[in-house]
Amino acid sequence: MPEQMPHSQTTPSPTIVLSDAQVAFYLKNGYLALDAITTPDEVARLRAVYDHLFATNAGREDGNQFDLAGTDEEGKPAALPQILGPRRYAPELNHTLYEANALAIARQLLGAEANFAGDHAIFKPARSGAPTPWHQDEAYWNPEVDANALSVWMPLQEATLENGCMQFIPGSQKQEIIPHRSIGGDVRVHGLELDADIDLSGAAACPLPAGGATFHSSRTLHFTGANLSAVPRRAYILAFAVPPTPRTDGRRFPWNEKKQTAGEARRKAASTSA
Numbered sequence: 001m002p003e004q005m006p007h008s009q010t011t012p013s014p015t016i017v018l019s020d021a022q023v024a025f026y027l028k029n030g031y032l033a034l035d036a037i038t039t040p041d042e043v044a045r046l047r048a049v050y051d052h053l054f055a056t057n058a059g060r061e062d063g064n065q066f067d068l069a070g071t072d073e074e075g076k077p078a079a080l081p082q083i084l085g086p087r088r089y090a091p092e093l094n095h096t097l098y099e100a101n102a103l104a105i106a107r108q109l110l111g112a113e114a115n116f117a118g119d120h121a122i123f124k125p126a127r128s129g130a131p132t133p134w135h136q137d138e139a140y141w142n143p144e145v146d147a148n149a150l151s152v153w154m155p156l157q158e159a160t161l162e163n164g165c166m167q168f169i170p171g172s173q174k175q176e177i178i179p180h181r182s183i184g185g186d187v188r189v190h191g192l193e194l195d196a197d198i199d200l201s202g203a204a205a206c207p208l209p210a211g212g213a214t215f216h217s218s219r220t221l222h223f224t225g226a227n228l229s230a231v232p233r234r235a236y237i238l239a240f241a242v243p244p245t246p247r248t249d250g251r252r253f254p255w256n257e258k259k260q261t262a263g264e265a266r267r268k269a270a271s272t273s274a
């Protein structure tokens with residue numbers, strides 16, 4: 001065994017093909033859970049890379065690491081730290097079996113034109129991680145287009161109800177974007193929550209082993225609870241999309257226009273000084 005296994009420079013071939021029943025389940029319910037999307041070895045390697053990114057505050061100065069659920073002032077511990085585009089700071093996150101399988105499955109679910117559309121990492125600290133309130137991902141994005149996207153959520157340790165596994169409202173992907181607002185109505189907070197009275201009683205929780213994954217559409221309502229466990233809950237998320245469909249109805253997402261976050265201020269300062 002070499003001292004350090006080099007990461008592969010070429011993307012591995014996918015090893016998973018969804019059954020017709022799995023594709024049908026996703027199209028009906030707007031989500032799908034798989035017990036394994038990569039190998040235990042790759043999970044262990046990714047977890048080390050991931051922990052290093054958070055331990056070194058990767059992306060903080062650029063505005064690409066920020067608190068999803070708090071006001072994110074300097075020196076204040078983040079309730080729910082998130083890194084957008086972590087592979088910018090860790091090229092070892094490229095060329096994974098996780099991504100190869102996620103892309104192949106995304107093409108089964110969205111169509112052959114589906115391609116990688118971004119990655120992010122959400123770290124829920126032990127015994128302190130805030131819930132990620134119910135939301136639709138498309139509510140964060142460009143209101144002028146239908147996103148035609150899905151997200152793949154892989155935990156780097158077991159994900160349970162206690163530490164904040166994913167929960168979904170089956171069939172909720174079939175509706176338009178519901179009104180959202182910044183969490184708690186505080187425009188300093190990046191994270192969104194529903195700003196409407198929605199029946200959430202039919203939620204389906206998806207506990208997973210480390211290296212399992214859930215898939216959900218950009219319109220599926222989803223939630224993760226607080227992390228009540230003694231260890232951090234790490235999730236590494238990949239997004240895939242087919243080309244978006246322009247809208248002609250002048251749709252707007254006023255909740256994003258109102259936001260004034262510290263992370264966005266850091267991003268602007270970094271881009272003007274570059």
Ligand code: NI
Nearest residue numbers: 135136137222
């Ligand atoms: Ni989400």
